[in-house]
Each structure stands twice: as C-alpha cells, then as structure tokens.
Amino acid sequence: MPDLKQHTIDYMTQNPSILAKSLVVKRDHTLILDGLSFAIRPGSINGLIGPSGSGKTTLMRAIVGVQSISDGSLNVLGKSAGDKTLRYKIGYVSQDMAVYTDLTVVQNLRYFATVARATRQQVDDIIATVRLDKQRNQIIGSLSGGQKARVSLAAALIGNPELLVLDEPTVGLDPVLRQELWDLFGELASQGKTLLVSSHVMDEADKCDELLLLRDGQLLWNDSRQRLLSRTNTRSVQDAFMRVITSKEAI
Numbered sequence: 001m002p003d004l005k006q007h008t009i010d011y012m013t014q015n016p017s018i019l020a021k022s023l024v025v026k027r028d029h030t031l032i033l034d035g036l037s038f039a040i041r042p043g044s045i046n047g048l049i050g051p052s053g054s055g056k057t058t059l060m061r062a063i064v065g066v067q068s069i070s071d072g073s074l075n076v077l078g079k080s081a082g083d084k085t086l087r088y089k090i091g092y093v094s095q096d097m098a099v100y101t102d103l104t105v106v107q108n109l110r111y112f113a114t115v116a117r118a119t120r121q122q123v124d125d126i127i128a129t130v131r132l133d134k135q136r137n138q139i140i141g142s143l144s145g146g147q148k149a150r151v152s153l154a155a156a157l158i159g160n161p162e163l164l165v166l167d168e169p170t171v172g173l174d175p176v177l178r179q180e181l182w183d184l185f186g187e188l189a190s191q192g193k194t195l196l197v198s199s200h201v202m203d204e205a206d207k208c209d210e211l212l213l214l215r216d217g218q219l220l221w222n223d224s225r226q227r228l229l230s231r232t233n234t235r236s237v238q239d240a241f242m243r244v245i246t247s248k249e250a251i
C-alpha cells in the first residue's frame with residue numbers, strides 16, 4: 001500500500017475534491033465501509049473498482065450525502081458530505097435509472113433543469129454534449145441501452161456540477177458503447193470536472209488515471225493506475241487486483 005497518510009496530506013494541500021479520513025459506514029448495525037482514508041484530485045477520472053457487495057454504492061451514497069456516516073470524516077468540495085450547499089455541485093447517476101421512462105429526452109432534462117434552476121439553453125448544450133440531438137423528442141422507454149445511459153449522464157450534468165459520481169454507468173453496454181461513454185468521461189475531465197466512476201469490470205479500470213480498489217469494505221489501493229501496475233509488476237488492473245488480494249505482503 002502507498003503511505004496513505006502522506007498521500008492524503010499531499011492532497012490536502014491541493015484542495016482535494018473528496019477527502020475521507022478513517023471513514024466508517026454501518027447499515028443496520030452491519031459494518032459496510034471499514035475505515036477508508038483517501039483523497040481525490042480535481043479534474044481526474046477515478047475508478048471505484050471492486051466486486052459486487054464490496055461497498056461501492058454505499059461509498060457513493062455517502063459522498064452524495066444520502067447515506068449517513070458512522071465514524072471518521074468525509075469532505076466533499078471543502079464541505080462535510082451532505083451539506084446542502086453541495087446539492088447542485090454534485091451530479092449523481094445512481095445504479096437504478098432515475099429518469100422518467102414515459103417522458104421524452106428533452107422533457108426529462110427540462111424537468112431536472114427546472115428543479116436545478118438551469119436554463120433551456122443549458123439543456124440543449126447538454127443534449128449536444130451527450131450526442132442525443134436526434135433522440136431529443138423520443139420517449140426514454142424506447143431508447144437503446146446506450147442512449148438511456150447517456151440520458152442519465154445528461155441529467156447528472158444539469159447545473160454544471162464540479163463533481164460527477166457515476167454508479168456503474170456502463171453496465172449492460174457493449175464494448176463500443178462503453179468506449180463511447182469513456183471518451184465522454186475523458187472530455188468532461190478535460191473541462192476540469194472530477195469524476196468518480198464505479199465498475200466491477202476490471203478492463204474499465206484500465207481507462208482511469210486514479211484507482212480506488214475496494215474489497216469487503218476496505219481499500220486495497222488509492223493511487224494512480226500506473227503506480228499500481230509498476231508496484232505489482234503487472235500489465236492490467238485485473239492482474240494487479242489478483243496480485244494484491246493473493247499477496248501476503250503489503251504492496
């Protein structure tokens with residue numbers, strides 16, 4: 001493991017987008033997140049990678065402020081997670097589709113825009129960003145899987161949030177559509193947005209600058225992908241992950 005304490009301190013001086021210190025989350029008295037410490041740098045793409053049930057959604061819910069924390073601290077954009085001033089600074093795509101399937105693309109997005117006090121022009125710009133111009137008047141229920149995924153992302157982009165928290169946004173998509181979405185994430189990061197993207201598909205981890213590897217509620221790694229590969233002497237995150245969990249020594 002890298003020296004998380006030093007790593008966290010380094011980031012603290014650079015205004016991290018997210019800073020967790022010994023974060024503990026329990027649900028129904030069960031320990032789900034077991035003392036996580038990590039920092040996330042602005043303008044980076046961070047993969048939150050871990051097997052099903054490892055705690056990815058729970059961590060994202062804590063970051064967006066809908067899951068209370070049991071111990072430790074969690075700072076998001078300089079405030080405590082859940083602070084009401086963060087409401088429109090974070091775009092969240094939950095694992096379940098949170099758009100109205102009987103409305104059209106533009107009707108959905110205008111609805112969210114009204115709630116977030118965004119303009120119609122912003123809605124049109126976002127439709128162009130996610131490349132859904134041709135589908136703008138189509139009912140969500142009739143869109144393809146990849147188009148639906150882009151509507152959810154578009155909804156999260158309304159209000160121009162600094163931080164995007166995307167819970168398994170590419171699940172069920174074919175490799176070409178997944179690549180298209182990842183290209184879009186790259187564009188958003190190059191505009192200065194910070195992205196936290198969860199996945200249990202290891203090849204998606206290979207598209208991230210920074211990785212959080214989670215297993216059974218514990219962080220196995222929080223540092224760059226490149227350093228993970230060189231430290232474990234592997235060429236893919238899949239191999240690195242296996243090496244980390246089978247290695248008896250700390251890496």
Ligand SMILES: Nc1ncnc2c1ncn2[C@@H]1O[C@H](COP(=O)(O)OP(=O)(O)OP(=O)(O)O)[C@@H](O)[C@H]1O
Nearest residue numbers: 027028030032051052053054055056057058059200
């Ligand atoms: N309300 C709850 N009460 C008790 N345990 C819960 C509750 N909600 C979730 N859990 C447990 O917390 C653990 C982490 O769940 P979480 O949804 O965060 O995992 P995940 O990594 O997102 O998994 P997946 O990849 O399947 O989405 C699981 O073991 C889950 O059963």
Ligand SMILES: [Mg+2]
Nearest residue numbers: 056057058095
């Ligand atoms: Mg989940």
